Amino acid sequence: MINTEIIANYAKSSAKELGINKYDIYGSSIDETSVEVDKGEPKQVQASNRSSVIVRVWNEKGTVGVTSTTDLDELGIKLALETAKEASSFGHTNNPPDFSPQAKESIENNGDEIVEAAPVPTLIDTLIEAETNLLKAHPAIQGVPYNGLSQEDIKRFYLNSEGSLRQEARSYAVIYLYSRTEEEGKKPRGASSMKISRGLETLDVDGCLKEVTEKTISHINYQTIPSGKYTIVFSPKAFLSLIGSFSNLFNAQNILDKQSLSDLESIGKEVASPLLSLCDDALHPDNIGAETFDGEGTPTRRIELIKDGILGGLLHSSGTAKRMNSQPTGNANIGAKVTVGSHFYHVFSNSEANPQYNLDEAENVIFIDQLQALHAGVNALQGSFSLPFDGWLVNKGKLTSIDAATVAGDYLTLLKSIVCVESEAEVTPGGVCPRVWVKDLSVTGE
Incomplete structure (x- = not known):
């Protein structure tokens, strides 16, 4: 896994050597093991380690250069900073990004949640048993063409030249089953189910099997x-x-780009039935994939998007917040362009x-x-x-x-x-x- 403190030291010394005064780095590392089976036999077993780092450098004119790297040693970080510095000469002068004003704010409950990975044979046996039980559930179920059981450890970090340093690590286990029926004189039918948990021991394999079985038979x-x-x-x-397909309704970047169903004047207007309320809640207790900070280091939080049918808030990066006289919401994804995305939706009704x-x-x-x-x-x-x-x-x-x-x-x-x-x-x-x-x-x- 990534050692964030070492990367921060590499970046600090290389930036000083290159004459770079302002930079930030966001990255992640994923250790993943996944299996697929076919008729009681392993079909595919994969293990991988993937790292990705985005480096941004500001020059004396305030324009930004961006580059990416997967090489996380001292030379790799130095080359990435140098490349981003050269690219900054070609950066956009119109609304260039800046550090989030909240990148150094404290974050509560930022502890790691790492679960020890199960052995590969255990993953295979678990998935074979699920496939076997699904095939036995009904004579018409002739195959489980798409299935998978994976576990992964993800570490994310953000750091910048002003001293911000954030990191978190999480473990996940996911099972997916998709059934297929074959009956003479009838069209093939299918159903699917997916469950996610912190680790294999708490993964609801039986619930996934029950759901896909009942749906298929129905x-x-x-x-x-x-x-x-x-x-x-x-x-x-x-x-x-x-909601996800039409998320431009409350995406501030889409609104500024005029690629949205709403506009700058939409806040406070009715967009839905008074029965509907909607939040983006990255820290919801049921969100297994909770993230405590975004790509700019901004702490994530609960954002009220629609309240009783009224559009009450938008998802912001630091750049869109500055342009719209608002505050960052912890929804930024950095890259060649900073984009805005949701985390975890919560739909409910407050109406009596x-x-x-x-x-x-x-x-x-x-x-x-x-x-x-x-x-x-x-x-x-x-x-x-x-x-x-x-x-x-x-x-x-x-x-x-x-x-x-x-x-x-x-x-x-x-x-x-x-x-x-x-x-x-x-x-x-x-x-x-x-x-x-x-x-x-x-x-x-x-």
Whole structure:
């Protein structure tokens, strides 16, 4: 793993030798082991160590040069600083980045969370057992073509020439299963599930197996549905994928680049139903992938994006915050250009008027489990989407798998058409979210 203090010393001595007064460095190192299996036999076993470091150097004119390296010894850091110094002559003079004003603020609960890695044979045996049980669950399940079990240790750090020095290390274990059915006279059907935890001992392998089994069996007997307007119930995973696809709504960099569904005047305006509240909460207790600082060294925190339907906040880097007279929010990713991204969404409702609908009582509603083709079916700048999905037609608790259908609409209209945000939330890798009910969405079926 990376030794941050040694890198800081390398950078300090090399910068002095090169006549560099202002610089910062962000980097990460990943130790990963992963396995895949096929019909009870190991299919692929991989082990890797990957390091990536971004170096920025400011010259006397205030413009910035950026370079990257994977060579973390003294010579590698020196060459990266020298290259970035040369590149600074060609840096943009229009709104150049600067250090985050919060890069030296103290961070609470910044302890490492490293779990001892399990042996590779244990990973293989665990995944083979899961695959075997899935294949035994139903005669129609003929394969598990996509599967994987991995564990990794990630260390991140940030340092700059003004004395900021941050680092953290985390361990993760992830299992993924995707099933495939084959029955004569029927289309192949499939389902997937993924679980993440701090280590293999706490990884919910049984929960992953149960989820993918139940979903697969529920999709075997399917039927077509007529096209029309339906009340749609989005699963937590499906709703979060929509939020992510249209995250330019609250991304300050997108707004400044005029690549957003909102603008500089949107703060304080209604963008969704009063039933919806949304936060980006990197430090949420259920966020296994919690990060305590961003690529600029800014501490992460809970950011209120939408409150009772009102756009209340944006995600900022130090640069966008300065241009918009705000504060950095800990959402910056540094590179050739500083970008802004989310961490971990939390969807909920504060409204006392939020009704509680129940799938056991609903009639002729569609429950969407997973949206497909998000890369092709979303126009993030226009706000439109047309997406195939996996889901069920629900009538008083009875779920009937839908053969093939597409849901389409306008994202801002969808947000304002929310009629229920259920009270019971589910933890997913991308956030915490309950099921969300939306009225009158167009579905193209039979």
